[in-house]
Amino acid sequence: MSKKTYSIFGAGASGLYTAWRLLDGKSKDKNNKKAIVKGDVIELYDWGQYDFSKKYSGTRAPGARVCTWHYQDDKDNSYLELGGMRYSYWDGSPMGAGHRVVTETIERLDLEKFSVPFNESADPLMSLRAKNMYISDVNSNQPAPYNAANYGADSPPDDGFTTIQAVAITQDSGPTTRREWCKFYEEGKINIETPETSIFKKGDKLKEIGYWNLGYDRLGQEGFSYLSDGNGYSSNVVNSNSAQSFNVNDEFTPGTEYKTLVKGFSSLFDALFDKVVELAAKNEVTFDYHPNTRLRSILDTKKGIHFTTATRKAPDKLFESKTCDAAFLAMPRSAIELVAQATRYSDKEGLDVLNHEKVQLYLESVMMEPSYKVGMFFDQPWWRDTPEGGPKYPAKLTSYFLTQEGIGKLKSQKFPAKYLAAIEKAEKPFVIIGTSYNDKASFIDAVERQTEERLTLKEQNQLLAVAELDTIGPSITDMPIRQVVYFGDNARNKKGKKIYGILASYDDIQYTTFWKPLELGPNAKRKIPESRDTQPLEGPRAATPVMIKMLRQQLAALHFGPQADYSAVPEPLETKYMDWSLPPFNAGYHAYKSHYNLGDVQRKIRKPSQLIPGKDSDIFIVGETYSNDQAWVEGAFCTAESVLNDFFGIAPIIDETHYPFICPE
Known part of the structure; x- marks a missing residue:
């Protein structure tokens, strides 16, 4: 042969x-x-x-x-x-x-053995239209700064995804398995009666409708802007295939268990x-x-x-x-x-x-x-509350999330079996397993309501230890930095000086162009045509002083308030970026x-x-x-x-x- x-x-x-x-x-x-x-x-x-x-x-x-x-x-x-x-x-x-x-x-x-949790916060910080707030702050008394129809600004921005998807699926109906989703991509259609004013009607196939088109029709301009700004990813609301977009946007719902590798x-x-x-x-x-x-x-x-x-x-x-x-x-x-x-x-x-x-x-x-990411390293976690103080709007990076694996750990620790049975039997809307809680008090309260018993201090500590998650954020804004992800001190060598990292800008689509002129700064001419600039192959490129100052200005507005000066954010130790809109990936x-x-x-x-x-x-x-x-x-x-x-x-x-x-x- x-x-x-x-x-x-x-x-x-x-x-x-x-x-x-x-x-x-x-x-x-x-x-x-x-x-x-x-x-x-x-x-x-x-x-x-x-x-x-x-x-x-x-x-x-x-x-x-x-x-x-x-x-x-x-x-x-x-x-x-x-x-x-x-x-x-x-x-x-x-x-x-x-x-x-x-x-x-x-x-x-x-x-x-190197796999570790990499989960999102249950209560992320947002800065939208110069208003700083946490997701948990948004309600009818403190709406988001959008004139959205049907009181859309009284709820978190991601509720817009649910409103759009409701034309075909609900929490209790629709595809769940991979095979069912594949069938939905081809056969999924609008199955509710829509008002005469709607562009799209009952029976229209979702694969023939752009997601931006459908979102605009369902939410209006202000409602769609709130969803687009507040979900953090512009790529989630582009005019892609609506049937597939329903599934894509489901991936980012609370409760998904993400992991990464410690190296x-x-x-x-x-x-x-x-x-x-x-x-x-x-x-x-x-x-x-x-x-x-x-x-x-x-x-x-x-x-x-x-x-x-x-x-x-x-x-x-x-x-x-x-x-x-x-x-x-x-x-x-x-x-x-x-x-x-x-x-x-x-x-x-x-x-x-x-x-x-x-x-x-x-x-x-x-x-x-297109996508663009900028990373920064600091000698202090200035975005967190510490004993020495913190910003006006710190990132909330601890939440509580109980999994079936956690139930197994509690069983091995001799946690009361009747309490575990009550937790596992909890039904909507009181489900505990797979639900994110922003703080200790709300998590313990949910468990005690289900067990109808007061937990001892030992039982509380057992439960909190198993369910505690140190999350990555992100914080979300309509400023060009778009999302901030907090990696913190994740060095394998714990003996040296602590260095704290953040993804200071995680953006895509139209926002990527904001940073391109700042790559060179003043008094510089572009020498390499973008069609020949293979920076993604070379690796992260050092940011210019003008780009760093712009990043600090927006980070200050996010964490210290819209009137804050860039100097509220300390000078980083090192800043580099990757522009994924460049060849060969484009x-x-x-x-x-x-x-x-x-x-x-x-x-x-x-x-x-x-x-x-x-x-x-x-x-x-x-x-x-x-x-x-x-x-x-x-x-x-x-x-x-x-x-x-x-x-x-x-x-x-x-x-x-x-x-x-x-x-x-």
């Missing part, structure tokens, strides 16, 4: 996962001719050069749109996430929520790369890593998949011409479009898969959403457009020759862009897993009975 060469283009989440599963996965069939065996070759091409290890060093932490940044670039120091930050934990149960493939991968790589989220990809190197050597498979090399063009020819590469120094010029047996494009839409452009003008004979009209139609099924995340069958896009675009009548080409697209979990590492892993299961005979990494990796037929 002649040796096979599988070429993977992109060393981010989906690229590394593909390499790992090709080497580690078990075949469904003993005679699987597509399985990687002794003597075969796996090539991994990387436009950048990630810092995987001492042997494979680079310019930034690995993970593509995940990028952990340590203070002074020392991995023993405190860190921030300037890209993807976390995953939704899955408890392993057949019907449990969460990111199953990421959770399983972390367990298989023996990283579970930083990029450490997941260090571990994946190390495992690929280890397994390749063990299985006697050649692993060729090509950093600073991008895919330039690709065709399917009689001799195999023909591709050309270019170097990072000369990204448009032909570097090498090669062939492989299968090609995995582990890259987002923008990078794929660059490959399609060069392929379009190739003189070589062969099938140009990427430029076929139906393939182009499906490639354009997603919108690209987006922080993606969202499906309306007027597409999302399931068909997911199934067909991963092997785009399926869209060309009579053609069968082993060119594959993997990554989060066309996944069922856009903007998450889970999406990248799931598309890769589905390709390997369906086209390479590899058995699924987990049971997919209740969790299809992509939407099934």
Whole structure:
């Protein structure tokens, strides 16, 4: 048997996962001719050069749109996430929520011991239209500063999501499983009678309606502005496919259990790369890593998949011409479009898969959403209440959240069984398990109401210890910083001086352009065209003094009040940013457009020759862009897993009975 060469283009989440599963996965069939065996070759091409290890060093932490940044670039120091930050934990149960493939991968790589909670505050601080308040402050006596219809400003901003979704689903009805959501994407429709003044009517399919259009129709301009400003993510309210947006916005509801890794989220990809190197050597498979090399063009020819590469120094010029047996494009839409452009003008004979009209139609099924993150390190947690004092509006970073796992711990501690039974039997609207409480008093009160007994001091302390969560915020504002996430002192080395980190600006869509002129500051000319500025590959870039002052001014308004001076916020020790709107990603995340069958896009675009009548080409697209979990590492892993299961005979990494990796037929 002649040796096979599988070429993977992109060393981010989906690229590394593909390499790992090709080497580690078990075949469904003993005679699987597509399985990687002794003597075969796996090539991994990387436009950048990630810092995987001492042997494979680079310019930034690995993970593509995940990028952990340590203070002074020392991995023993405190860190921030300037890209993807976390995953939704899955408890392993057949019907449990969460990111199953990421959770399983972390367990298989023996990283579970480094997994820690990364949860959101139950009572975040908001500063909207120069009014500072906590979510718990918003009521009919203290409405948010919006003239929203139907008393919308008397409730938290996220209630707007519920109002929009009520056209088709309620708390007690609608899709809950992954399969049900996939069906909803295609069949979901407005099922309530709407007034004559409404634009959209009963029976209208949600996949044909833009989410911004529907939100404006349901909430009006002021109500929609409150939702847009107050939820923190502009990307959650863009004009994406409404059916899918219902599910996306459900992910950010209170009660979702998030986790990250104590070494930083990029450490997941260090571990994946190390495992690929280890397994390749063990299985006697050649692993060729090509950093600073991008895919330039690709065709399917009689001799195999023909591709050309270019170097990072000369990204448009032909570097090498090669062939492989299968090609995995582990890259987002923008990078794929660059490959399609060069392929379009190739003189070589062969099938140009990427430029076929139906393939182009499906490639354009997603919108690209720019994102921008700025991190700052300080020598004090000035945003918190401390014995020495604190800001007028401190971040509330402690809440109480009891899980089923917590119930198990309390049982082992001999907590009264009758109390635990009462807690577990609590029904809506008095459910305790999975409900976030802002403070000790409200949490204890809820438990005592359910048990109809006063808890002893010992019982209170047991309960509080199990349920206490140190959260990350965020604080939310309509100022250009948009969201602030509090990482604090998370250094692995606890002996040195404490350093406290915050994600000082976490913004997207239109707000990203606010920061671009500040990257250079006064008396400076732009020397590199944005189309050639590959800063996301190089790593976090130091902020200018003028950008730092602008950040301090907005942080001061958020935490000390709208009239506060920038000097209320101390000078940071270090400030860096990542602009994800730049090449080669040109987006922080993606969202499906309306007027597409999302399931068909997911199934067909991963092997785009399926869209060309009579053609069968082993060119594959993997990554989060066309996944069922856009903007998450889970999406990248799931598309890769589905390709390997369906086209390479590899058995699924987990049971997919209740969790299809992509939407099934």
